[in-house]
Amino acid sequence: MAAPLKLKRQSSPKVVRQDLSVAQELPIAAVLVDTPVSHLEGVYDYLVPESLHASATIGTKAIVEFGNTTTEGLIVARKKSSDKQKNMKTITRLNSPSGLVSLSVIKHIEAVRDRFGGGIWNIIKSAIPARVIKEESFQRSSASSINFPEYDSPRLRELVGRADYDQIRNSKKIKWALSFPIGIKPELFLTEFIKVRAQINQVLLIVPDEKDLTNYLAQLSKYFGDEVIELGSHLSKNLRYRNYLKAAFQSKRVIIASRSGAFTELESNSTVIVLSDLDESHYEQHAPGWNTRDVCLLRDSSTSIVFASVSHSLEIARLVEIGWLESKIYENKSAIKIVSANDNHSSILTIKKGLDQGNVLVSVSEKGYANLFLCTKCRNTANCECGGKLQIAAQPRIPSCYLCQKIYKNWQCIYCGDSRPFVIARGIDRTAEEIGRALPKKSILVSSGNKQLRNLPKGNHVVIATAGSEPNETFAAVVMLDGEKIFNRPSLRAEEMAKFSWFNLLSKAKPSSEVFLSLPNHHPAVQAILRGQSRHGVSEDLINREKAKLPPFYRIAVVIGEKLEISKFSENLKNSYSFEVTGPTSINGMQSKLLIRATLQQGSMLVDLLDDITKIQGVKGRKIFNIRFDPFDL
Template identity: 35%
Template sequence: MAETKPLRLRTQRVPKKIAVAIENSVVQVCVDTGVYHLPDQYDYLVPESLSVLMVPGVFVKVPFGKNEVAGYVVSRLKSEVETSKLKLVSKLISPLPLLTEELIEIINLTCERYACKPWDVIRSAIPSRVAGPESIYESHSLSSNTRRNPKPKHQLTVTNSPDSLGRIINEILERNKESEQLLVIVPDERDLIQLLDTKLNHEPVLLTSNIDKSERYANYLKTRFLQPKLIVGTRSAIFTPLNPSSTILIFNDGDESMYERRHPNWNVRDIALLRSGDFSLHFLGASPTLETVRLAELGWIGKKSEGAVKREIVFSDSRTSDLSVIKEGLKVGNVLVVLAEVGYINSIACQKCRNRAVCECGGKLFLPSKGASPQCYLCTKVYSDWQCDWCQGKTIRTISKGSDRIAEEIGKAVPGYRVLTSKGSKRLDVLPNLAEHVLVIASYGCEPKGNYAAVVLKSVENLANRVELRSLESARRLLFENLIRVRGDKGSRIFVDLESNHPISQQLIRANAYDAALLEINDREVLNLPPFTRIAIISGESAAIRQLATQLEDNSLLHTVAVQPLLDKSETGKSQSRLILRANIVDSKDFSDFLRDLARYRGIKGLTSFQIRMDPFAI
């Protein structure tokens, strides 16, 4: 017989009465609601026990609906509503104010530009918390530096040497006043390693994704509370808190690594421009981006080109072969051979005049398969009877892909020399100091820092004729970067795998990357491409995307470029498509507002959500 257990009465739990702060008893908290159409900021009461620590910039836990969620304090103020209607802050996540007033504002501006929520940005801006390092700073008082109205100076510098970055960093540090800092953003770990190989006058604090999680958070706390003179980091470090009138230096802002891969897909250049009212910006690289050239032409940013170093360039239609340049170069120093990686879709050109085949929408044409008609990479329009806009020629020129076989053949042609390779996961960042002269074979973007008597640039036409939105800009940067890797002494040469009358060859001969970018800008203005337009990609279920495209046909703000089917299906098994939109740059704010309202409307109506990418690096 089962034993009967005695009945137990439930204990009635009475909520503990918590004292509320006497002064400024209310805080505005930006809450991580996880729901797009809900407001971001809500009022909460400050418990007296947390009153001293409850300052703008601290992260807290607050009750929201039936859950307890994270938030950060935006401001603290007197109560303007009946306090009995407000809930109390539950607890502090961290006693340290991790955000500054300026960063809170920049996060809001980023949300406005990229049609996203503050917590979409916070996840990139603040490193993951590790409690251990915080104890060092719990009693640390922040400096009394307050935001003032500085007169920042913005600069674009086109460099002529691989050592320019380190030299300019030291020059800025020398000029900076006592409280001013320098934040340097580089694209990736390779650039960081090459920079640290340079002698810097101050020890940098590093903020990169490659360092240990605990070290990264500890370094972020250093930047927040100790205000180091020099901070060097990759993409997310653009949100680093800085003292007023400091400088942000961005190296190669057009590199793909400068674009956040997760939603909301912001890029370093745009965030820096949002911070330009408080800090001086300095853009640096061997070839400028179209956006910075446009700003320079508008007079918003100063421009400076370091004097070009005279270097001998040999082209494929000369009597000197690439192997001859390699063999002669190895006699006096190291030689770098750079090849294009395989696997990229290449655009087509006219066989007669060699000009790129371009669609009426501005996109490049390519051949989707053997025997197929040319098709636009951007709007997918098919040209069954294509002819060149420049010379009316009808013969299509296709660009071959890079090949590992080229590297193998070059290595065999120079026996007796050590061959080093640098590509992909086997990247070599800095050339080791060796007693012998070596041949380095690298893919574009993986070239090691070193002293070279000769550089051979292969697969150049392949590199410049990819169909991506920024392919020509990227190719120009890679070519000019390699151009300045060659030391400028007598006997040093560059071989370029192009004929001397090719437009890119002429740009390299003139050694003026700024003017080359200016030529492309003029073309893009006519074609309504960035930097004169903003582009958004909206992805979702095909039926909803087609319906949206139809609704936007008569919209004067937006221009529908294309509706493209996607291979992936939704979780419900429905087909997916994407809609490519663009708007004139002067309508930038209205463009962002429209996309934010679109996402909010679909949330309120309970419709399937769209994935929105704005200003993407590639389509």
């Protein structure tokens, strides 16, 4: 576990006005100041005016003078004296309700900062929404003072078994990697789980995106009413701050949140549930780039934690392998029929059968029409004069360059002169066109990108969707196309994400539906689905990752900066440290990138080293490296 954050302590040099009376009791406040430059970040001592004494408690935001500017700070301690009694400034005013950030949340934020590096105020700003003063009229209350009628779920007991059901109902701490049973909608299973678990104390559910948040809020509000609230960046500024205050001071029984809600204050013996930790939305886009999974693992030790998913990340799989998490895989009797690409069975046949019973879902890998095509005659790639590849974005079939956007209305192959494109990378629109030809007069709907379908109109439809754009429905048949493409993408998590996507699609199939897989039976993903076990093959995946020196066995820092600076830094690293260094690789004419790998034991050393480098760059007025630890992809 990372050592506690050690912040440099300094005293402000400018003399304060002496026209304010100073608090008689604990007159000094240690304030974590949001400084203009990262290398000055630290805790500075300020005098507390008598008028603010009662409210200036630990965890209260304050406005203070720093140098020639006024900035925000967070009070992290009150004390009798300071190491430097002279020339201390006085807190100007308070900028939040008293004790807005509890001591446990402060410690949690420090632990996250120690793991991912960077400025602690970057994390504070992610965790705590901007202030809206008019929303601060609230009543403090405790979750333990609210009495709920005892809730029993026979269906959940049947699915998980009596022993696990008793664990969910009692106050014993649990640390689970829970795999949803096939043939049961995940939101229905998890809603029942939360209803039972919330009888003990608070439950924090962290979901990937707004669509999931809306679904779970609708389900849980029916039972918990005003005792369930939502937190997320999708809310208006006022509502987001109002709900944050309710979570902080009223201890609502159930909190549904997106990524930033991972820092939410909870009472002792509460439960955190992370839904689909493999989803990229769980990764913070701004520096220092923390992720929900690691933030939740750094929470207070009294908190129960459950990672619930159709298929888990390899980080979670490793924690199961070493015994830190307990794997919970539940089976459900289902009549779902699985057919694969080598069963002499076409996807169109599955679609036809499904349409007789209801709606059919067809999953494809890409948007657009023809994302890559060749010349029909000579099979050479269609390229633009700028070097970029041509694609056909939509009907009418007019090729354009994906780099410079130049349009080729009368395209001809530069090698043989033929004008017939041969599509090798179909997009969703091309797939819809082909299915429409095979099934004339059938309703075909497309759900992708900014045009996602949440619910379906009456009747039987073929719904063609990209990953994550599927309507919130169950289907009489599910067709999973483009298997080779999604399992062989050039990215770190290609196979993990592909398996997650397919198991997620499987959860949308009705109990008696047919599911078509566009891969042969011997493929590991098909074998996992046939067994109904998303963990099938995970041990081998972990062995391969360890051999390749990749996460979850190594921590990786991606460092981007000016070419000359990166080149010098790379040489110093290779000569002075035992880290694995890949690069530099050129990004553009000005910048290069380094990949630095450290064993789990070396992780803290690498964080401290990169923090020191950025501080030196700040002091010397150089451009500071862009650093991200443990990114979603490389």
